[in-house]
Amino acid sequence: MLVFTIIVFTAMGVTFWCLRHPPKRARRHGKARTGPVIQHPFHAVSIRHNGCACSVVNAVGNRRFLAANIPQLPLPSCDAPHCSCRYVHHDDRRQHDNRRMVYSLRSDLYVLAGNSERRVARGRRASDKEANRASTFDLEDMDMSA
Numbered sequence: 001m002l003v004f005t006i007i008v009f010t011a012m013g014v015t016f017w018c019l020r021h022p023p024k025r026a027r028r029h030g031k032a033r034t035g036p037v038i039q040h041p042f043h044a045v046s047i048r049h050n051g052c053a054c055s056v057v058n059a060v061g062n063r064r065f066l067a068a069n070i071p072q073l074p075l076p077s078c079d080a081p082h083c084s085c086r087y088v089h090h091d092d093r094r095q096h097d098n099r100r101m102v103y104s105l106r107s108d109l110y111v112l113a114g115n116s117e118r119r120v121a122r123g124r125r126a127s128d129k130e131a132n133r134a135s136t137f138d139l140e141d142m143d144m145s146a
Helices: 002-020 024-028 055-060 101-112 126-135
Strands: 044-048 086-090
Antiparallel strands (some): 044 086
């Protein structure tokens, strides 16, 4: 009876110790981040590889895709023996900082071609036209006789 009691208490002690001290692997992971997750409306990804990629990834090249529209890696049609592809995240799908530069050049060329800049005029009302006339300053309008 004494041996049975010792075995039961030993088993309870080992169980208690195992519950209080999980394996080191499980303890290595920290808590999940609870901070705010910043979601960009045009969050994009591109596929990077270590030089040994399948034909599908080589055909895609460095194109960026919206993150909501991408499949998981490896791609379903991947024919590489070992897929080393990974996604690289970008805040925006656009690759260059300012895509409006082309359009500003076009508007500058429009004015240089002799066309009038229509955004300067205020409006079609009589009060707008008076304000527009008052805002234009010309040296000929000044009275220098004094």
